[in-house]
Amino acid sequence: MPVNAAGARILVVEDEPVINQAVTDRLRGSGYEVVQAWDGPGAVEQFTETAPDLVVLDVMLPGFDGHEVCRRIQAARPVPVLMLTARDDEADILVGLGVGADDYLTKPFRMRELVARVGALLRRVERAAELATRTTTADLGDLRVDSASRRVWVADTEVHLTPTEFDLLACLAASPGVVLTRENLYAEVWGWPGASGTRTVDSHVKALRAKIGAERVRTVHGVGYALETGGAA
Template sequence: MPAPSRILVVEDDAVINQAVTDRLRGEGYEVDQAWDGPGAVALFAETDPDLVLLDVMLPGYDGHEVCRRIQAERPVPVLMVTARDDETDILVGLGVGADDYLTKPFRMRELVARVAALLRRVERATTLASRSEVAFGDLRIDAGSRRVQVGDAEVHLTPIEFDLLLCLAGSVGVVLTRESLYAEVWGWSGASGTRTVDSHVKALRAKIGADRIRTVHGVGYALEPGAS
């Protein structure tokens, strides 16, 4: 029987921290707790968690800085929790390596579902890595090494950005709904996740070229094979 996944909960509100910890332990996860930025980074190095649940507003330094530091150590799924439903704030989090975000107040059931979905996505990454290299014009995607090149330049994507691009490349030219992308890439279907998709598409466009991903308003996105 495989060992349970280990989760690091980083939240300075003691009541929320304990409530989340108790719920996740009740779901069978091993959970470690941190209450500030420096403590979170130190505990991350010590416990080597499979996923980090990370509040944005923390003493010491904020969640964005914590995320930047831990992702510099090794890639790890990060579910960021924020009290502000602000696109700029969310894009900053995605830019430093967060995979998904949840806005306070949240339902424990949704938090548990998103945690499970992110952990499933990591498992699916092994399967995706078996795919061969694909190319669209000067855009090349190597699923095995998880590398992307535009022309002669390598483009550095976060793990979730790579999985999103690979999903779009699997149906090149076909419009995929935001809901289907969220279900496929993040592994959990929920209308509240569509803004997460929009934010990641925006970040991905900034790295590979805006014209490569076509928007169909009210529907979703498609990877354009002839764009450059």
């Protein structure tokens, strides 16, 4: 069912008490219901007991790390995840995206930006529910994208994409061959117009290419990306 963004329940997982409480207070002040966890096992337990609409998840946690938390909760029930990382490292970010994270923030971050990204992720859930009622299929060579069922096939083999990867691919597939700027993709897929999300878009494109084939998404340097209209090269 669509999420009511104004009253959504958010699980905040952060082992540093000051940061955990600061994030919690800011989100509660923005109208969200918030539950807290401070380590990996506690995060999974809280997720099971409280069924949050979104998870704000630190990477470095006691017990087991945020990547393992993300892997476990996404296997149980897909949910938007905003990852917090202390390292601005592409490899570390790609690991998070690979286990199902939708977006990330590098510490230190501004609370205003965190709240904005939380709101954008929740709005994406609402938009995905609306799109699921429409029957839209794109056949591009041996790539097939079904927006109604949110399923993707490459050469008759189904490919599993995270929710963000699917939304990114669907956005590109809606205008095959057309170059979309990073800013346009960030506004359309992440729902945050006017913001700079270059690293976020680039990281998700890289993760998407690893699953559907690098040659299918063309880079126009300094501009953005386009989905090739033919089959694999």
